[in-house]
Amino acid sequence: DTAVSQTPKYLVTQMGNDKSIKCEQNLGHDTMYWYKQDSKKFLKIMFSYNNKELIINETVPNRFSPKSPDKAHLNLHINSLELGDSAVYFCASSQGDPRTLSGNTIYFGEGSWLTVV
Amino acid sequence: GIQVEQSPPDLILQEGANSTLRCNFSDSVNNLQWFHQNPWGQLINLFYIPSGTKQNGRLSATTVATERYSLLYISSSQTTDSGVYFCAVLIKAAGNKLTFGGGTRVLVKP
Numbered sequence: 001d002t003a004v005s006q007t008p009k010y011l012v013t014q015m016g017n018d019k020s021i022k023c024e025q026n027l028g029h030d031t032m033y034w035y036k037q038d039s040k041k042f043l044k045i046m047f048s049y050n051n052k053e054l055i056i057n058e059t060v061p062n063r064f065s066p067k068s069p070d071k072a073h074l075n076l077h078i079n080s081l082e083l084g085d086s087a088v089y090f091c092a093s094s095q096g097d098p099r100t101l102s103g104n105t106i107y108f109g110e111g112s113w114l115t116v117v
Numbered sequence: 118g119i120q121v122e123q124s125p126p127d128l129i130l131q132e133g134a135n136s137t138l139r140c141n142f143s144d145s146v147n148n149l150q151w152f153h154q155n156p157w158g159q160l161i162n163l164f165y166i167p168s169g170t171k172q173n174g175r176l177s178a179t180t181v182a183t184e185r186y187s188l189l190y191i192s193s194s195q196t197t198d199s200g201v202y203f204c205a206v207l208i209k210a211a212g213n214k215l216t217f218g219g220g221t222r223v224l225v226k227p
Contacts, residue, residue, distance in 0.1 A: 040219075041154070041201055041219075041220050041222075042217070042219060042220075043203065043205075043217040044217070045214050045215060045216075048214075056212075056214055058214070088158065090160065098213075098214075098215075099207075099212075099213035099214075100147060100148075100207070100213065101147070101148045101207055101215065103148070103165065103167075104165075105150055105162045105165045106150065106162065106205075106215060107162060108152075108159075108160035108161075108162075110158065110159055111158045111159075111160075113158075
């Protein structure tokens with residue numbers, strides 16, 4: 001069974017469209033994340049939720065809106081897509097407060113490749 | 118600002134060779150992890166190692182927190198070791214966010 005699963009894996013869409021990426025984890029963790037990996041492989045955190053509460057909110061355009069309906073799910077909705085949004089988006093999960101990680105490791109999904117044309 | 122720097126940026130190895138990857142960080146850390154991103158993009162956690170030494174098969178890692186660096190050793194490299202190796206650190210001064218280094222791209226040739 002996949003521990004952290006994201007859908008879709010690949011997404012090609014036109015500028016200006018709105019799209020969502022879904023993420024689910026079956027590890028029983030209470031913290032979930034969205035990371036963005038750019039074309040140079042640089043990974044940067046976007047958001048983190050702990051028990052459905054937004055804990056980390058990096059400086060990202062407000063076109064990006066995360067939603068956590070429950071501890072096992074964290075979705076990412078992107079409005080008015082721009083060319084610069086093209087990247088790989090990784091969902092991840094861990095146990096405990098994301099600001100300490102309390103000795104816990106973080107587990108990543110397989111990534112969602114977003115291409116905006 | 119808080120920095121996590123990895124070296125070398127690129128590494129080409131002949132199968133069977135040993136190598137050392139380095140991660141330097143600019144402040145004391147609460148959590149340090151090493152990851153391997155394979156050529157298909159999967160990010161796999163290798164080690165949680167805020168201090169000390171750990172070994173897992175042909176891989177081992179050492180973190181000297183007081184000197185602000187961590188090392189990842191790959192012994193008897195195999196082609197499946199190819200990919201990008203990232204260290205990620207949780208630094209209180211950086212707002213307690215897991216911050217990734219720029220990665221070391223490793224290519225193991227048969």
